[in-house]
Amino acid sequence: MSHQSADRSPHLLRRLRFVVGKAVTALLLFFGLAASVRAQWVTQTIRLVPGYNPVFLQVAPADPACDSLFSTVPQVTEVWMYNRYLQTSSFTTNSTQAAVGQDHWLTWYPPGTEKKFLATLAQIRGGQSYLIKLAPNSPTVTLNVKGIPIPPRSDWIPNDVVLAGFPIMETGPVSFYDFLKDSPQVSAQPGQDSAIFNINPATAFESQIRNPELTKIVPGRAY
Numbered sequence: 001m002s003h004q005s006a007d008r009s010p011h012l013l014r015r016l017r018f019v020v021g022k023a024v025t026a027l028l029l030f031f032g033l034a035a036s037v038r039a040q041w042v043t044q045t046i047r048l049v050p051g052y053n054p055v056f057l058q059v060a061p062a063d064p065a066c067d068s069l070f071s072t073v074p075q076v077t078e079v080w081m082y083n084r085y086l087q088t089s090s091f092t093t094n095s096t097q098a099a100v101g102q103d104h105w106l107t108w109y110p111p112g113t114e115k116k117f118l119a120t121l122a123q124i125r126g127g128q129s130y131l132i133k134l135a136p137n138s139p140t141v142t143l144n145v146k147g148i149p150i151p152p153r154s155d156w157i158p159n160d161v162v163l164a165g166f167p168i169m170e171t172g173p174v175s176f177y178d179f180l181k182d183s184p185q186v187s188a189q190p191g192q193d194s195a196i197f198n199i200n201p202a203t204a205f206e207s208q209i210r211n212p213e214l215t216k217i218v219p220g221r222a223y
Helices: 003-039 066-072 176-180
Strands: 042-048 051-056 059-061 076-082 105-108 129-134 141-149 197-199 206-208
Touching: 042 051, 042 059, 042 129, 066 076, 066 141
Parallel strands: none
Antiparallel strands: 042 141, 051 129, 059 141, 076 105, 076 129, 197 206
C-alpha cells in the first residue's frame, strides 16, 4: 500500500461510518414516522338528521369506498360532492330528460337502488365537504369514520360559491370572524352580513350568517 493510500484509508473509513450512520438515522426516523402515522388514526363522529346534512370530513378514511363507508348507515340515500371544475350530463328515467341541479356535482347512490347506475362518486376523500342525505322518515343516526386527519382541500373561486368546511377542534370553538379575519377574500366582518351561508337539512336551502363575530363554527359541518 502506498503512503497516499494509507493516508486516504482512515478518511474513507470515516466517510463510510458517516454514511452508514446517516442511513441508520434515516431508517430510525422512517420507522419512527411510520409509528407516528399509525398513532394518528382517529374516528370522526358525524351526526346525521333527516334531509341534507352538510358535512366536512376532517379525516382521510381508512376505507374510502362509498359502498363500504355508508353500508353501516343504510338510512343514507344519497351523497353529493361539489366540484366546480366538473361539468356532468346526467339523466333521470330516460336519456331525454336531464336531471335538475347536478352540474358540477358528483353523486353516490346505495347498491341495489334504482338510481345506482347514475352514481358518479365512488370514493370519499378527506378534507372535502359533502351533502349527505338521510331518508325523511329516518331517526337521527351516527356515522363513524376512522381515518387520518388531513387539511382541507377547498378551492376558493372568485365570485363563485363553494361547499367548504373549516378545520376546527371540538375543544376550541372559534367565530367565523376570528377564523377569517386575515382572509379578505371571504367577507366576515363584524356587524355586516357575511358571505357564508348555513344549509337547512330539511329544505337544502341556505340562510346567510349575519353576525359572523358572534356565530361559532361547528366542527365537521360544511357551509
